[in-house]
Amino acid sequence: MGPRLPSMLKDAGLTAFVAAALGIFIVGFRTYDVSGKGLTFDYQFTDLAIAVATIFVGRLGLLLAAEGLRWPALVLGAVLGGIGAGPLALPSDFLHWFMALGGLLIIGRALWPWARQRMSTAQHSRRGLLLGRAGAKWFGWILIAGAVALPFAPFADQKTMDLSVLILTYIMLGWGLNIVVGLAGLLDLGYVAFYAVGAYTYALLSTELGLGFWIILPLAGMMAASFGILLGFPVLRLRGDYLAIVTLGFGEIIRLVLINWVDLTHGPDGIRSIPGPTLFGAVFAETAPAGHQTFSEMMGLPFSANQRLIFLYYIILVLALATNLFTQRLRRLPVGRAWEALREDETACRALGINPTSTKLTAFAIGAMFAGIAGSFFAAKQRFISPESFVFIESAIILAIVVLGGMGSQIGVVLASVLLIGLPEWFRELGSYRMLAFGLAMVLIMVFRPRGLISHREPSLRLHPVRPGGDG
Amino acid sequence: MSDAPPPNVPPLIQVEHLTMRFGGLVAVDDVSFTARPREITAIIGPNGAGKTTVFNCITGFYKPTVGRLTLRTDREYLLERMLGHEIGQQAKVARTFQNVRLFPAMTVLENLIVAQHNKLMRASGMSVVGLFGIKSYRDAEAAAVEIARDWLDRIGLVADADRPAGQLPYGAQRRLEIARAMCTDPRLLCLDEPAAGLNPRESGELNNLLVSIRERDGVGLLLIEHDMSVVMKISDHVVVLDYGRKIAEGAPASVQRDPAVIRAYLGTDDGEEAHA
Structure with missing residues (x-):
C-alpha cells in the first residue's frame, strides 16, 4: 500500500475538509429559542469534529477496500462500528448511528468482492447448483413450518400476530399480482381495485343478506374475477405503459364509485360492524348472538382475545398457501407457460397460434380472483371498511413487493x-x-x-433432471 | 430439383392479386403466385421489394388491402379473413422472423413445449383438469416432450435443452426458432431469411435441415432469402419481387437467367439493357 497511501490520505483529507466546510454552519452552530429572550446559539464543535473524523476514516476505509486491501479496511470498519455501537458515550444518538452504519458500510464494501466471487463459484459448480436447489426447496418448507408454529412461539404477542396477519395478507396479494405482472408481464397499477371489490362483496353480502364467511369467500373471488374480465376485455390490447395507465385509472374509478354510490356503499362513511369469520358456526367473541356458540364455549376454553387473532392468522395462512400452490401448478400447465411466453414475446406467441387475448384474460381474472379473496378476508378481519383502505399507494406497495422480490419468484x-x-x-x-x-x-x-431479491428462474420442466450424487 | 413438377398437384397456398398499401405507399402491388406442398418456394428480391410484407399478409400480421390468400390442406382456409393467431392454430401456418424471436428467459425445451400449446390445452381440459395432475394430461405432456426431444436431436441441441434460450449462440437460436415453428405441426412453414448472419458451415447445415423438413415432414416451405447459394441449391420454385411487383417466377435456373431479374439485382446501365 506504500506508494498509494499518501494519495489516499490526501483524498480522505479533502473529503473531510469538504464535510467540515459544509457542516460547520449546519452542525457546528445550533440555535435555541430561549423563552422571553429570543434566539441564542450554542457551539457543537465536538459533534462536528467527531463527524468529520468519521468521514475521514470512512473515506479512507472505502478507498482501501476499493484497492483490494481487505484487512486494513476491515480493521478501520470494525473500529468505527465498534465506537458507534459500543458503550462509549457520544454527544448524540445520531452520531452513534452514523458511526455504526459507516463501519458496517466499510466492512460490507471490503467483503463484497470476496462474497461475490464465492457466490459465483458456488453457482457454477454442480454441487453448488444442487445445494441451491435443495436449499430453495427446504427453505420453503422451513418457512411454512415456522409459519404454522408461530402462534405458539413465546414472543407471539398480540402485536406480533397482528403484524403477521398483515404480512400474510400482503404475501397473498403479492402472489396474486405475481401471476399478472411476474408471469404474464402485464403491468397492473390498479390491482387494489379487485381487493376492494372482494372486500365490499363480503361486507355487503354479510351485513345485508347475512351470508357466512365461507360461502362469501368463493363468491367474492368470482366477483373480483368477473371485474377482472370486464376490465380486461377492452384494455388488454394495450401494451406496457398504456396498459399501466389504464389499470391505474380503473383503480381510481372503483374507489370513486365506492365513495359516491352512497346508497349501496355508504360512501366515505364505509361499512361497519361486519361479522367476522366463524369456525363450524362458532363465533370468536365473548358473547355469542342468539343461535350461535362462541369458540371458547365450544372448546371449553377460557375466552381470550388472542383466539380470534390466531384463527384469523391460520385462515390467511391457508389462503395464501393455496394461492401459492395454485400458481405453482398453473406454471407447469400450458396456460402458465403461455403466460410466460406472452411476457417474453407477444408477437412470437401469436405466430405460434396462441390466442393472446384469452391468455391475458385468464391471467388477469385469476390474479383478480385472489385479490378478491384476500379483500374479503380483510373485511372480515377489520370489521369496518371504507374507500380509504383502497387508495393507489396500496397498489404501489403490492407492485413493489412483486418487483423487489424478483418478478415471478414466489419466495421473493x-x-x-x-x-x-x-x-x-x-x-x-x-x-x-x-x-x-x-x-x-x-x-x-x-x-x-x-x-429483485430472487432473480433465479426454475424451468417448468426439464429434459435432463439434475440428479444428486452425479459426477459433481 | 429443376425438373418441372407435375402440374396436376393442387397448390398448397394460392396468392391472388395481393396488394398491400400503407397510406400512399404501395408495398405489394398485385402479386399472384402459388406454392405447392412438399416443395420449397423461395421469394427473392432486392431490399424493400415487399417480401416480408407478403409474409406478414400470409401469417395474419397484416390485413391485405386487396387480394385472396387460399390455403388448401384438409379444407380451404381463406387466410385474409382469419385473425392472427387463428392462422397458426387452425390453418397450420407457422413462421419464423427476420430478427429471431424466441422466448429468451425460458429454456430451449420450454420454447418447444409452448409451441405445442393448443394441443396441450385440449389435453389439459383448458388447464382446469390439468390442475389435478390427471394421467391423460401427463401422458400428453410426455408425448410433447418426446416431439421436442426429436427436434432437439435434429438441430443438435439436446445437451442444451435446459438452458435459457437467450443464452444460445446466434446460429443455434436460428435453428431453434425453426424447430419451434415445426413443433406447431404446420402444413406451411414460412421462413424469413433463415440464413441471415450464419457462417458457411451453419448455412450448409441449415440447407440440410430445410431439405429434411420437405422430405421427412412433408411440409411446404415458403422462404425469403438473400443468400443465393441457399436459394439456388434447395429451392424448387422461385418468385422474384421488385418494388412490390412480381417480375419473374419459375425454376431457379431459369429465373437466374431472366433478364428482368438480372436488371433488378444489378441495375440497368443507362437503359441499354432494357432493350437487350
Missing part, C-alpha cells in the same frame, strides 16, 4: 413482504428516521440486486 414475494411491511413496523423506534431507513433499504436492494 415472501421476503419482500416481510421487508416492505415488516421493517417499517419494526423500525417504529427509529421515529422520524423510519422512512429514511426504509428508503435506504430499497435503494440498496435496487443497486445490488437490480432484478
Whole structure:
C-alpha cells in the first residue's frame, strides 16, 4: 500500500475538509429559542469534529477496500462500528448511528468482492447448483413450518400476530399480482381495485343478506374475477405503459364509485360492524348472538382475545398457501407457460397460434380472483371498511413487493413482504428516521440486486433432471 | 430439383392479386403466385421489394388491402379473413422472423413445449383438469416432450435443452426458432431469411435441415432469402419481387437467367439493357 497511501490520505483529507466546510454552519452552530429572550446559539464543535473524523476514516476505509486491501479496511470498519455501537458515550444518538452504519458500510464494501466471487463459484459448480436447489426447496418448507408454529412461539404477542396477519395478507396479494405482472408481464397499477371489490362483496353480502364467511369467500373471488374480465376485455390490447395507465385509472374509478354510490356503499362513511369469520358456526367473541356458540364455549376454553387473532392468522395462512400452490401448478400447465411466453414475446406467441387475448384474460381474472379473496378476508378481519383502505399507494406497495422480490419468484414475494411491511413496523423506534431507513433499504436492494431479491428462474420442466450424487 | 413438377398437384397456398398499401405507399402491388406442398418456394428480391410484407399478409400480421390468400390442406382456409393467431392454430401456418424471436428467459425445451400449446390445452381440459395432475394430461405432456426431444436431436441441441434460450449462440437460436415453428405441426412453414448472419458451415447445415423438413415432414416451405447459394441449391420454385411487383417466377435456373431479374439485382446501365 506504500506508494498509494499518501494519495489516499490526501483524498480522505479533502473529503473531510469538504464535510467540515459544509457542516460547520449546519452542525457546528445550533440555535435555541430561549423563552422571553429570543434566539441564542450554542457551539457543537465536538459533534462536528467527531463527524468529520468519521468521514475521514470512512473515506479512507472505502478507498482501501476499493484497492483490494481487505484487512486494513476491515480493521478501520470494525473500529468505527465498534465506537458507534459500543458503550462509549457520544454527544448524540445520531452520531452513534452514523458511526455504526459507516463501519458496517466499510466492512460490507471490503467483503463484497470476496462474497461475490464465492457466490459465483458456488453457482457454477454442480454441487453448488444442487445445494441451491435443495436449499430453495427446504427453505420453503422451513418457512411454512415456522409459519404454522408461530402462534405458539413465546414472543407471539398480540402485536406480533397482528403484524403477521398483515404480512400474510400482503404475501397473498403479492402472489396474486405475481401471476399478472411476474408471469404474464402485464403491468397492473390498479390491482387494489379487485381487493376492494372482494372486500365490499363480503361486507355487503354479510351485513345485508347475512351470508357466512365461507360461502362469501368463493363468491367474492368470482366477483373480483368477473371485474377482472370486464376490465380486461377492452384494455388488454394495450401494451406496457398504456396498459399501466389504464389499470391505474380503473383503480381510481372503483374507489370513486365506492365513495359516491352512497346508497349501496355508504360512501366515505364505509361499512361497519361486519361479522367476522366463524369456525363450524362458532363465533370468536365473548358473547355469542342468539343461535350461535362462541369458540371458547365450544372448546371449553377460557375466552381470550388472542383466539380470534390466531384463527384469523391460520385462515390467511391457508389462503395464501393455496394461492401459492395454485400458481405453482398453473406454471407447469400450458396456460402458465403461455403466460410466460406472452411476457417474453407477444408477437412470437401469436405466430405460434396462441390466442393472446384469452391468455391475458385468464391471467388477469385469476390474479383478480385472489385479490378478491384476500379483500374479503380483510373485511372480515377489520370489521369496518371504507374507500380509504383502497387508495393507489396500496397498489404501489403490492407492485413493489412483486418487483423487489424478483418478478415471478414466489419466495421473493415472501421476503419482500416481510421487508416492505415488516421493517417499517419494526423500525417504529427509529421515529422520524423510519422512512429514511426504509428508503435506504430499497435503494440498496435496487443497486445490488437490480432484478429483485430472487432473480433465479426454475424451468417448468426439464429434459435432463439434475440428479444428486452425479459426477459433481 | 429443376425438373418441372407435375402440374396436376393442387397448390398448397394460392396468392391472388395481393396488394398491400400503407397510406400512399404501395408495398405489394398485385402479386399472384402459388406454392405447392412438399416443395420449397423461395421469394427473392432486392431490399424493400415487399417480401416480408407478403409474409406478414400470409401469417395474419397484416390485413391485405386487396387480394385472396387460399390455403388448401384438409379444407380451404381463406387466410385474409382469419385473425392472427387463428392462422397458426387452425390453418397450420407457422413462421419464423427476420430478427429471431424466441422466448429468451425460458429454456430451449420450454420454447418447444409452448409451441405445442393448443394441443396441450385440449389435453389439459383448458388447464382446469390439468390442475389435478390427471394421467391423460401427463401422458400428453410426455408425448410433447418426446416431439421436442426429436427436434432437439435434429438441430443438435439436446445437451442444451435446459438452458435459457437467450443464452444460445446466434446460429443455434436460428435453428431453434425453426424447430419451434415445426413443433406447431404446420402444413406451411414460412421462413424469413433463415440464413441471415450464419457462417458457411451453419448455412450448409441449415440447407440440410430445410431439405429434411420437405422430405421427412412433408411440409411446404415458403422462404425469403438473400443468400443465393441457399436459394439456388434447395429451392424448387422461385418468385422474384421488385418494388412490390412480381417480375419473374419459375425454376431457379431459369429465373437466374431472366433478364428482368438480372436488371433488378444489378441495375440497368443507362437503359441499354432494357432493350437487350
